[in-house]
Amino acid sequence: MQRRLTTLVAADLVGYSRLMAADEEGTANRLRHLRDSVILPGLAAGEGRLIKTMGDGLLAEFPSPVAAVRTVTGLLAELAAHEADQPEDRRMRFRVGVNLGDVIIDGDDVLGDGVNIAARLESLAPPGGLCISRSVHDQVRGKVEAEFTSLGPQMVKNIPDPVEVWRAELETTAPVPKTETLRPTIAILPFDNMSSDPDQEFLADGIVEDVITELSRFRSLFVIARNSTFAYKGTHKDIRQIARELDVRYVVEGSVRRAGNRLRVTAQLIEAESGRHIWADRWDRTMEDLFDLQDELTRAIVSCVEPELGAHERAMARAKPTDSLTAWELYQRGNAEYFTATPSGYARSYALFAQAIEADPQFPLPYAVLARWHFYRVLTRVAENDEAEVEAGLAFAQRAINLDNREEAGFAGLSVVLSVAGREAEANVAFQRAEALNRNSPVVLLARMILHLCSRNPQYDKLLEAAENAIKFSPRDPNLWSFWLMRGYALAGPEADLTAPGVREAFETAAGFENAEVFPFVEAAIANIANERPDRAREYLSAALTRYPELTLEGWLSGLKGQFFANSASRWASHQETLVEMGLPRA
Structure with a gap:
């Protein structure tokens, strides 16, 4: 079997x-005219060899990366002029x-991952544009006129490890139509110092500055700057x-009051146009460690404001006429619809996310949620082909990241899909990127909990810490059932x-x-059997079958991923058989 190192060029016609x-x-x-009069002569002039054509695409090789990139950029310019x-x-x-x-040599053809990576790079390139791998970038840097922008490590189909990608900044790249996506705007006003000591003003200002910083991490919000x-x-x-005056939809105001060693902080989220209070809360703490206290209050305020604001935005969207x-x-x-956690809700959510993408193809958040949508398809046993669902989820997550690599939701979506696929090391890398962007x-x-749960060696103390932090710091989150x-x-x-x-109480x-999804109902039923409470077990099983009439024991077991579920499947076998006796279909 012959092999050689070569530079591969994969090209594809957009919108064929x-x-x-x-x-x-x-x-x-x-x-055909473009191929014969522009492309093939251009390849020959750059010492390239056409390996094969594939309908609207082609594969070629060059003796060096520099020759390949120079030839390609020249051809793209000539094609644009044509x-x-x-x-x-x-x-x-x-x-x-x-x-x-x-690559492996097969007559006039070449095979192997080198070819596959070139094809995946092509799929990441913009219309009229070029993407290159790190191996090419290392060779052409400073030797070609084109400038390159790093897109970071990219997960690509059928390649186990991330591929580092650079995009060429070319005039031939088609302009992307920009559609305004109206994110909610919010202003965090200075909190009032209600303490008798005016020196405590610094504490109120510090909390507000931290809240502004942490809320700014949410790319779904437009937060007015501190100044x-x-x-x-x-x-x-x-x-x-x-x-x-600030042109914002929402305002957060609050106050800080200190009395001795006690501190009380209040905050309110207000809809600006009507002046209506959407949410309000207060926190009472002791002044034991000022900086830890400030961090805790900041996180508490942020984790309440963002979900409440999201719930209000969802309610307003549902009340708006569908034609506008x-x-x-x-x-x-x-x-x-997604947060209803029902089969019909998931189906409707997919259609709405697809419409959002059609309305604004450059809006990353619908892609990020669709990545998790496919993750749930695998986790809840409705997928006919797990591998296809994983590939679709990875593609959506990667698209979200490509559009905005400062948006944590794309990396979180990538992490959960990789977790359920058993690709633990890659899932952890994606999670670390997500957490660095927005820990709140x-x-x-x-994503942290899914990563621990699907691990080959689950760390239950860390899973418990993650779950309890989520419950504490996101008490109004739509996913609160999953945290429990x-x-x-x-x-x-x-x-x-x-x-x-x-355990039983948590389920x-x-x-x-x-x-709540079907999971806690089944787990609560099994837990009640284990704790010799058969009547309660029947109630939870009935509720599970009401939510998912197609639920069966075999279907349930086939969808459980990770070492924890492997342990539980064997240890709960007798309890699961009791569920069958209570009316759960076996298959």
Whole structure:
């Protein structure tokens, strides 16, 4: 078997199916003309060899990465000039990927991961643009005129390890139409110092500064900068007037009061236009460690404000006429359906997220949620093909990351999909990126729990810590039922002991939420059997079958992923048989 190191170029025509549908013969003739008059002569001039054509694409090789990149950038410029007189929607643009890799020689053809990576790089390139691997970038840096932007490590189909990708910044790249996605705007006003000691003002200001910083980590929000909001300190202006001047939809105001060693902080979330209070809360603490106290209060305020604001946005989106929805409102409607955690809700959410993407293809959040959508398809046993669901989830997560690599939801989605696929090391890398971006995000908290639960060697103490932190710091999150479920799993521990203190109570608490998935109902039923409470077990089994009429024991067991579930399947076998006796279909 012969092998060699070579530079591979994969190219593909953008929108081929659309062009063929509009004018089949004309498109075929134009593509053939471009190939014969521009592409093939250009390859030959750059010492490239055409390996094969594949309908609307081609694969070529070059003796060096520098020759390949120079030839490709020149060809893309020539193709753009050639198509300049065509209407925008009929222009033929190519995506190109270049990789330096080892290949197997098969006659005139080449095979192997080097080819596959070139093809995946091509799929990541923008229309009329070029993406290259690290192996190519290392060779061409400083030797070609094009500038490159790092896209970071990318998960690509059928390649086990992430591929580091660079995008060429070329004038030939098609402009991406920008659609405004109206994120909610919020201003955090200076908190009032209600203490008798004016020196405590620094504490109030410090808390507000930290809240602004932490809320700014949520890319779904547009947070007014500190300098703008602190200009209103001591002015006592009406909230609605301040909101109009700052052009914001929401305002957070609050106060800090200290009496001896006690501290009380209050905060309110206000809808600016109406002046209506959406949410308010207060926290009473002791002044034992000032900095730890400030961190705790900041996190408590942030973890209440973001979910409450999201719930209000979802309610407003659902109340709005369907003929006037923006991408943001479609996304919020999709979230509302997604959080019902029912088969019909999941189906409706997918359609709404797809509409949001159609309304604004550059909006990353719908892609990020669709990654988790496919993760749940695997986890809840409804997927017909787990591998296909995982690949789809990875693609959506990667698209979200490509659009905004400062958005934690994309990395969190990538982490949970990799976790359920058993790719633990990669899942951990993705999770670390998500947590670094926003440790307060509920989806990051959930990703941490999934990572621990699906691990080959679960760390139950860390799973318990993650679950209890999520419950404490995100008490209004729509996924709160899952946090309690994870707490039950953590308390059951490596022995999967359903009689351990707090296990049954955690599962029953999870099942008590209106939007709880089927998991806590089944686990609560099994836990009640283990604790010799058969009547309660029947109640939870009935509730599970009501939510999921197609639920069977075999289907249930087939969807459980990770070492914890492997342990529990064997240790709970007799309890599961009791469920069958109580009416759970076996298959």
